[in-house]
Amino acid sequence: FTVKPVNGTCYKVPVGTLAFCNWSKMQRTRREMLRAHTFPRAFTNKFVALEDLISSETEKLLVKLPSYALNQKSLILQTCANIFIGHFCSKIFSHHDPDFIKMVENFDEIFYEVNQGYAADFLPFLLPFHYKNFTKMNSHAHEIRSFIETHIIQKRYDKFQGKEPEDFVECLAKHVKECEEPKFDWNTALFALEDIIGGHSAVGNFFVKLLAYLVNEPEVQRKIQMEIDSVTEDGRSFRPVKLSDRSKCPYTEGAIFEAIRLISSPIVPRVANQDTTINGFKIKKDSLIFLNNYDLSMSEELWDNPDRFKPERFVVDNQFMKPEHFLPFGGGRRSCMGYKMVQFVAFGMLSRILQSFTVKPVNGTCYKVPVGSLALSKDTFVFKFEKRM
Numbered sequence: 585f586t587v588k589p590v591n592g593t594c595y596k597v598p599v600g601t602l603a604f605c606n607w608s609k610m611q612r613t614r615r616e617m618l619r620a621h622t623f624p625r626a627f628t629n630k631f632v633a634l635e636d637l638i639s640s641e642t643e644k645l646l647v648k649l650p651s652y653a654l655n656q657k658s659l660i661l662q663t664c665a666n667i668f669i670g671h672f673c674s675k676i677f678s679h680h681d682p683d684f685i686k687m688v689e690n691f692d693e694i695f696y697e698v699n700q701g702y703a704a705d706f707l708p709f710l711l712p713f714h715y716k717n718f719t720k721m722n723s724h725a726h727e728i729r730s731f732i733e734t735h736i737i738q739k740r741y742d743k744f745q746g747k748e749p750e751d752f753v754e755c756l757a758k759h760v761k762e763c764e765e766p767k768f769d770w771n772t773a774l775f776a777l778e779d780i781i782g783g784h785s786a787v788g789n790f791f792v793k794l795l796a797y798l799v800n801e802p803e804v805q806r807k808i809q810m811e812i813d814s815v816t817e818d819g820r821s822f823r824p825v826k827l828s829d830r831s832k833c834p835y836t837e838g839a840i841f842e843a844i845r846l847i848s849s850p851i852v853p854r855v856a857n858q859d860t861t862i863n864g865f866k867i868k869k870d871s872l873i874f875l876n877n878y879d880l881s882m883s884e885e886l887w888d889n890p891d892r893f894k895p896e897r898f899v900v901d902n903q904f905m906k907p908e909h910f911l912p913f914g915g916g917r918r919s920c921m922g923y924k925m926v927q928f929v930a931f932g933m934l935s936r937i938l939q940s941f942t943v944k945p946v947n948g949t950c951y952k953v954p955v956g957s958l959a960l961s962k963d964t965f966v967f968k969f970e971k972r973m
């Protein structure tokens with residue numbers, strides 16, 4: 585075939601988005617602006633507010649989850665969305681709000697699509713073959729934008745007046761209104777905001793996969809429960825576990841990392857911007873470099889019984905320890921800006937769920953977790969949540 589344009593279609597490939605950015609001033613600024621929000625330091629006001637937010641949203645989840653037999657993934661995604669929107673934009677929505685539910689579904693559809701790993705992701709001339717999908721994703725993206733403008737941003741941009749920004753929305757508004765370099769408009773700022781709010785889909789999908797691993801590992805669940813009980817025991821009762829207990833729960837943290845390891849989601853490819861060598865191999869300028877994350881996470885040379893779910897491989901001397909060769913969030917200038925949010929939200933939700941329940945299989949369900957990508961389809965695993973005695 586010769587690939588031809590469809591009449592009236594503009595094939596301008598978006599640049600400067602999450603993947604494929606160079607080390608431009610714009611990318612550095614975006615990372616810098618995010619840092620305070622995605623990596624809040626322990627015991628600061630931001631951290632405490634995030635801890636409270638994760639606790640309060642998880643409590644709402646706990647009430648609904650056990651009796652919600654149909655689509656637990658959507659409920660988990662909504663919880664993550666509220667945590668993200670609450671943290672970055674200071675807004676919370678009801679789980680009954682149809683516009684909010686639709687926004688979460690739209691993000692999830694886009695997340696599923698971008699995680700399919702098409703050849704066109706790396707060979708843009710193949711994009712016209714994905715015309716139908718693009719049209720669909722475009723419509724989801726427009727609906728998301730309209731929700732964000734009418735329900736999240738409202739008049740905040742117009743009202744913002746050069747004070748100390750209180751959340752990521754104000755941080756973006758301040759930059760657009762006051763900073764000369766790198767100049768970007770409010771529309772670009774909204775894309776940056778959507779990228780980050782969209783992180784809730786990554787965490788929500790990952791969390792369902794984490795539960796699907798644990799449902800087959802009753803002994804691991806029991807050990808997590810013992811660990812949580814030991815740090816929350818308060819005389820004769822147990823207080824609710826919270827985010828700041830994380831440092832005392834290395835085994836629980838290990839279980840989260842074990843799921844991340846087994847999923848082995850790919851690392852964003854790099855392009856060499858000069859001739860160089862890696863470990864003695866000559867690399868020519870403009871070569872596309874893929875880091876084989878599957879091998880780093882699953883190689884028998886690096887891991888003992890790599891196919892087994894063993895959180896204890898991340899626990900050394902009762903401390904959480906990550907081997908250096910394990911790079912699930914990449915590294916260097918392109919490293920993941922959301923990895924702390926993943927750890928915080930996953931820990932907050934998992935520890936509290938297992939403090940109250942044991943996750944059991946639904947009869948006849950096969951819990952084989954798809955690997956190589958974080959995304960799960962819309963209709964996916966459901967679980968039984970059995971109250972602990």
Ligand code: HEM
Nearest residue numbers: 783786790851852912913914915918919920921922925926
């Ligand atoms: C389990 C969930 C997640 C995994 C496994 C993951 C993994 C990754 C990986 C492997 C990269 C590429 C790093 C590199 O090439 O060195 C990346 C980039 C990135 N991630 Fe994540 N991520 C997750 C969740 C999130 C979340 C929740 C957010 C947002 C809050 C986020 C924001 C980003 C951003 C902004 C980049 C691009 C950084 C840049 O290019 O400058 N990620 N992530």
